[in-house]
Amino acid sequence: MDFEWSEEQKLLRATVREFAEKEISPSVMEFDEAQKFPSDLMKQAGELGLLGIMFPEEYGGAGFGYAEYALVVEEISRVDGSMGISVAAHNGLCANHIHLFGNDAQRRRFLTPLASGKWIGGWSLTEPTAGSDAGGTRSVARLDGNHWVLNGSKTFTTHGSVGDVIVVFAVTDKDKGKHGISAFVIEHGTPGFRAGKKENKMGLRASDTAEVVMEDCRIPQDQLIGERGHGFIDAMQILDGGRISIAALALGMARGAYEAALGYSREREQFGQSIAEFQAIQFMLADMATKIEAAALLIAQAAWMKDQERNVTKVAAMAKLFASEIGVEVADRALQIFGGYGYVKDFPVEKYYRDMKLCTIGEGTSEIHRLVIARELLKSL
Numbered sequence: 424m425d426f427e428w429s430e431e432q433k434l435l436r437a438t439v440r441e442f443a444e445k446e447i448s449p450s451v452m453e454f455d456e457a458q459k460f461p462s463d464l465m466k467q468a469g470e471l472g473l474l475g476i477m478f479p480e481e482y483g484g485a486g487f488g489y490a491e492y493a494l495v496v497e498e499i500s501r502v503d504g505s506m507g508i509s510v511a512a513h514n515g516l517c518a519n520h521i522h523l524f525g526n527d528a529q530r531r532r533f534l535t536p537l538a539s540g541k542w543i544g545g546w547s548l549t550e551p552t553a554g555s556d557a558g559g560t561r562s563v564a565r566l567d568g569n570h571w572v573l574n575g576s577k578t579f580t581t582h583g584s585v586g587d588v589i590v591v592f593a594v595t596d597k598d599k600g601k602h603g604i605s606a607f608v609i610e611h612g613t614p615g616f617r618a619g620k621k622e623n624k625m626g627l628r629a630s631d632t633a634e635v636v637m638e639d640c641r642i643p644q645d646q647l648i649g650e651r652g653h654g655f656i657d658a659m660q661i662l663d664g665g666r667i668s669i670a671a672l673a674l675g676m677a678r679g680a681y682e683a684a685l686g687y688s689r690e691r692e693q694f695g696q697s698i699a700e701f702q703a704i705q706f707m708l709a710d711m712a713t714k715i716e717a718a719a720l721l722i723a724q725a726a727w728m729k730d731q732e733r734n735v736t737k738v739a740a741m742a743k744l745f746a747s748e749i750g751v752e753v754a755d756r757a758l759q760i761f762g763g764y765g766y767v768k769d770f771p772v773e774k775y776y777r778d779m780k781l782c783t784i785g786e787g788t789s790e791i792h793r794l795v796i797a798r799e800l801l802k803s804l
């Protein structure tokens with residue numbers, strides 16, 4: 424057992440922390456209020472190699488694993504969850520899908536500009552009537568000569584309107600159920616492919632979340648990613664890894680909220696002493712810190728197992744479920760410690776509170792995670 428990060432990992436953490444604190448932090452509230460996607464900051468993240476963290480250098484990536492990927496998402500989210508979810512969706516969903524299931528030509532064409540940060544990527548599985556039950560996908564793709572023609576609409580796609588390229592899922596073989604869903608990669612600007620409504624969200628407001636609409640969208644046959652009919656199965660594999668990054672998103676925001684509350688508790692005085700001297704506040708801080716460390720260990724374990732190419736369905740779901748639920752609790756406690764000042768936008772905790780809630784919903788709700796964990800537990804009986 425070794426609980427120490429390597430020197431390389433420590434350097435990576437320090438580099439990302441510096442980037443987040445110096446470059447992202449000053450404009451966090453401005454982007455949040457304006458619901459403005461931080462394009463320039465994402466470009467800078469690309470230059471630092473943060474948009475191709477886990478991909479081989481031959482495709483423009485940084486060649487790290489899941490442990491480093493989780494670390495990067497955590498450090499960015501500690502300062503801004505909006506940038507955190509963008510980095511996670513770009514790397515873990517879109518680019519990773521193309522990396523794992525695309526052929527060499529597709530990787531060169533789509534993964535290379537994604538990994539270098541030249542392009543921003545999205546991944547469109549959810550539909551208005553197919554959320555937790557993604558197997559109920561209704562978008563369709565039919566072959567017409569050498570082209571696929573896609574019709575349908577997707578909802579809640581991260582980077583749905585700002586993404587340069589999006590991986591979308593559509594039914595190619597209706598009678599085969601979940602085994603009749605395939606994945607396609609489509610560039611924005613392709614006729615018949617457009618962004619729909621951009622969501623006005625409660626939190627993570629600088630991240631772009633939008634509908635994606637396909638109306639007789641014709642794409643060449645070679646934009647099918649992976650095997651025909653294997654899209655849903657591949658998506659589940661992508662989500663296994665993606666869950667580690669949503670857990671890291673929650674962990675980073677929890678750390679940010681906790682650190683803000685710890686600092687404030689030392690400065691704020693009531694009844695002639697700092698509020699940190701009240702045992703009620705100390706107990707809140709102790710519980711927050713303990714839960715954060717427990718989440719960090721679950722995430723480190725899941726990331727390590729993923730890097731060992733072991734099955735992470737159960738541990739990644741546990742890490743995501745636990746980190747997101749304690750994240751909501753930690754953000755709530757942090758706001759409580761700030762009292763009335765926690766409720767106003769001059770201090771950072773109201774934003775952590777708003778942003779954090781997504782973590783119990785996105786990439787599978789807490790309820791679905793409990794189902795996944797229980798299924799894995801019962802399998803082993």
Ligand SMILES: Cc1cc2nc3c(=O)[nH]c(=O)nc-3n(C[C@H](O)[C@H](O)[C@H](O)COP(=O)(O)OP(=O)(O)OC[C@H]3O[C@@H](n4cnc5c(N)ncnc54)[C@H](O)[C@@H]3O)c2cc1C
Pocket residue numbers: 512545546547548549553554555556578579580581582624627632781784785786787788789790791794
């Ligand atoms: C900000 C944001 C970004 C997102 N980004 C993406 C993205 O990039 N790509 C993408 O494809 N999707 C994305 N999503 C969609 C997200 O993954 C879905 O919202 C999520 O999977 C839940 O689906 P739903 O919203 O349709 O809820 P529903 O599935 O309708 O669930 C509603 C409620 O019913 C519960 N429920 C459903 N089924 C069961 C069951 N079997 N047992 C018990 N309870 C159940 C749920 O837990 C939930 O409480 C994003 C969502 C948000 C809000």
